[in-house]
Every structure is written in structure tokens, then in C-alpha cells.
Amino acid sequence: MSQRKPVMAGNWKMHKTQIEAQAFVEALPKAALNEDAVEAVICAPFTSLSTLQNLLKDSQVSLGAQNVYHEPQGAYTGEISAGMLTALGVSYVLIGHSERREYFQENDVLLNLKLKAALEAGLNPILCCGESLAEREAGGFEAKILRQIELGLSGVQMSPSYQQRILIAYEPIWAIGTGKTCDDTEANRILGLIRQQIARMYGEDTAKAMRLLYGGSVKPSTVASQMAQPHIDGGLVGGASLEPASFAELIRLCAEHGR
Ligand code: PGA
Numbered sequence: 001m002s003q004r005k006p007v008m009a010g011n012w013k014m015h016k017t018q019i020e021a022q023a024f025v026e027a028l029p030k031a032a033l034n035e036d037a038v039e040a041v042i043c044a045p046f047t048s049l050s051t052l053q054n055l056l057k058d059s060q061v062s063l064g065a066q067n068v069y070h071e072p073q074g075a076y077t078g079e080i081s082a083g084m085l086t087a088l089g090v091s092y093v094l095i096g097h098s099e100r101r102e103y104f105q106e107n108d109v110l111l112n113l114k115l116k117a118a119l120e121a122g123l124n125p126i127l128c129c130g131e132s133l134a135e136r137e138a139g140g141f142e143a144k145i146l147r148q149i150e151l152g153l154s155g156v157q158m159s160p161s162y163q164q165r166i167l168i169a170y171e172p173i174w175a176i177g178t179g180k181t182c183d184d185t186e187a188n189r190i191l192g193l194i195r196q197q198i199a200r201m202y203g204e205d206t207a208k209a210m211r212l213l214y215g216g217s218v219k220p221s222t223v224a225s226q227m228a229q230p231h232i233d234g235g236l237v238g239g240a241s242l243e244p245a246s247f248a249e250l251i252r253l254c255a256e257h258g259r
């Protein structure tokens with residue numbers, strides 16, 4: 001139905017040393033490394049990026065970071081700029097993962113600066129959004145999610161290239177790391193609302209072109225039915241991306257959908 005190329009992005013969070021990252025890639029089956037029917041991404045800790053750049057350079061798997069600072073350089077102790085990431089061969093970056101929002105107080109205004117800095121430097125941002133359990137139970141949480149998208153993309157002049165490069169991941173916080181996936185049709189409903197929001201901001205063509213991901217306890221056993229939903233174009237996966245066999249299976253199942 002759509003021409004949108006599926007995306008399978010692993011989010012390693014604060015897992016794996018350089019040695020462990022190397023062991024992971026060495027154990028990844030060739031088919032996963034060479035699969036070109038899906039955009040496969042590993043969002044690794046900063047400390048493993050250089051190792052992964054070397055190990056993945058002849059593969060189809062792209063490198064992602066989990067955070068970025070919006071200033072290009074300067075007295076910002078502990079931060080990493082978008083240019084530093086592209087210099088390492090990084091092509092994707094997570095923006096506003098719920099753990100960044102919750103534990104590091106990253107707000108929509110800051111995340112908008114980060115997203116724009118990422119785009120300008122040539123990185124593909126993965127803008128994350130989603131509600132907590134309390135917000136879901138209180139009702140009206142959809143408005144919060146749409147506001148995260150509106151503020152996250154504020155001031156972004158959309159272009160055919162940006163339509164391809166900007167990814168949005170809906171990750172209900174209550175489904176992250178809990179083993180409780182969001183019901184497929186419900187995840188599809190929320191992503192449909194996000195697509196409508198994009199259409200309001202940038203028009204129908206952009207809304208049809210952009211890739212929207214679901215995240216929250218995605219596993220090889222859940223991904224096929226998730227990918228079968230019309231608005232789900234890929235996954236953002238934490239726990240199940242940490243094992244080579246499981247990540248390879250996620251890539252394979254996602255690619256099947258892309259053929
Ligand atoms: P999970 O994490 O797959 O372990 O639920 C998803 C995420 O936080 O991106």
C-alpha cells in the first residue's frame with residue numbers, strides 16, 4: 001500500500017561496553033548485516049560508536065546515537081554535538097526518548113533545538129513521544145502526544161529530504177521495558193492521529209511519506225502483526241535488540257514486510 005521503507009532501530013540504552021558491542025556485531029548473521037529491504041539502525045552508547053563504525057562500515061546497518069546537544073561546540077561539559085556524531089559515521093539520533101524526558105528533564109523546547117541541530121548536521125532524528133500510564137488512565141492523553149510532535153517539529157521547514165530523514169516513534173511509557181506491548185490496533189490508532197497531525201502541519205503528501213515507528217516491548221513474536229498495521233512503518237526496540245539472534249530476527253521480519 002505504501003512505499004515507505006521499513007525501519008528497525010535498536011536502542012541499546014546504557015548497555016554494552018566496546019568489547020560487548022564488538023561481540024554483538026561478530027555474532028550478527030550476515031543476512032541481517034546485508035539486509036537492504038529495511039533500514040536497520042543500532043543506537044549505541046557514545047563509547048561504542050567508534051568501534052561500531054569500523055565493524056558496520058561494509059554492512060547495511062546504520063549507526064545511531066541516543067542523544068545529542070544542540071550547540072555545535074563550546075563550554076558544555078559532558079555534552080556531544082551533532083557534528084561530532086557525523087564525524088564518527090553516525091547517521092541517526094534519538095530525540096526525546098521518554099527516559100531523557102523523565103530522568104534528565106528534557107523538555108519540548110530543548111528537544112526542538114536538538115532536532116533542528118541534528119537535521120542541520122545531516123543526522124536523521126528519531127523524535128520520540130508517548131504517554132505515561134497515569135496520563136492514559138486520566139484520558140485526553142492524545143492531545144499531549146500531538147503537542148509533543150507539534151513542539152518537537154516547530155520551525156522545521158519540511159522538504160522532500162526531511163520527509164525521509166525525520167522519523168517519529170510512538171512509545172507508550174507503560175509499554176517500555178515492561179513486556180506489555182500496546183495493542184496493535186491501538187498503536188495504529190495513535191500513529192494515525194500523529195499522521196493527521198503531520199498532515200495539518202505539512203500537508204497530506206508529507207504525512208503519507210513520513211515513517212512512523214512503534215516502540216515498547218517489541219519482540220520477534222510481536223513485530224509481524226505490528227508491521228501489518230497500516231500506520232506502523234517500523235520499530236524502536238530496546239530489550240529485544242540486545243541479543244544478536246533476536247535483533248537479526250526483527251530485521252528479517254521487518255524486511256519481509258518491506259518486500
Ligand atoms: P523496550 O524499549 O523495547 O525494551 O520496551 C523500547 C525503548 O525504550 O525504546
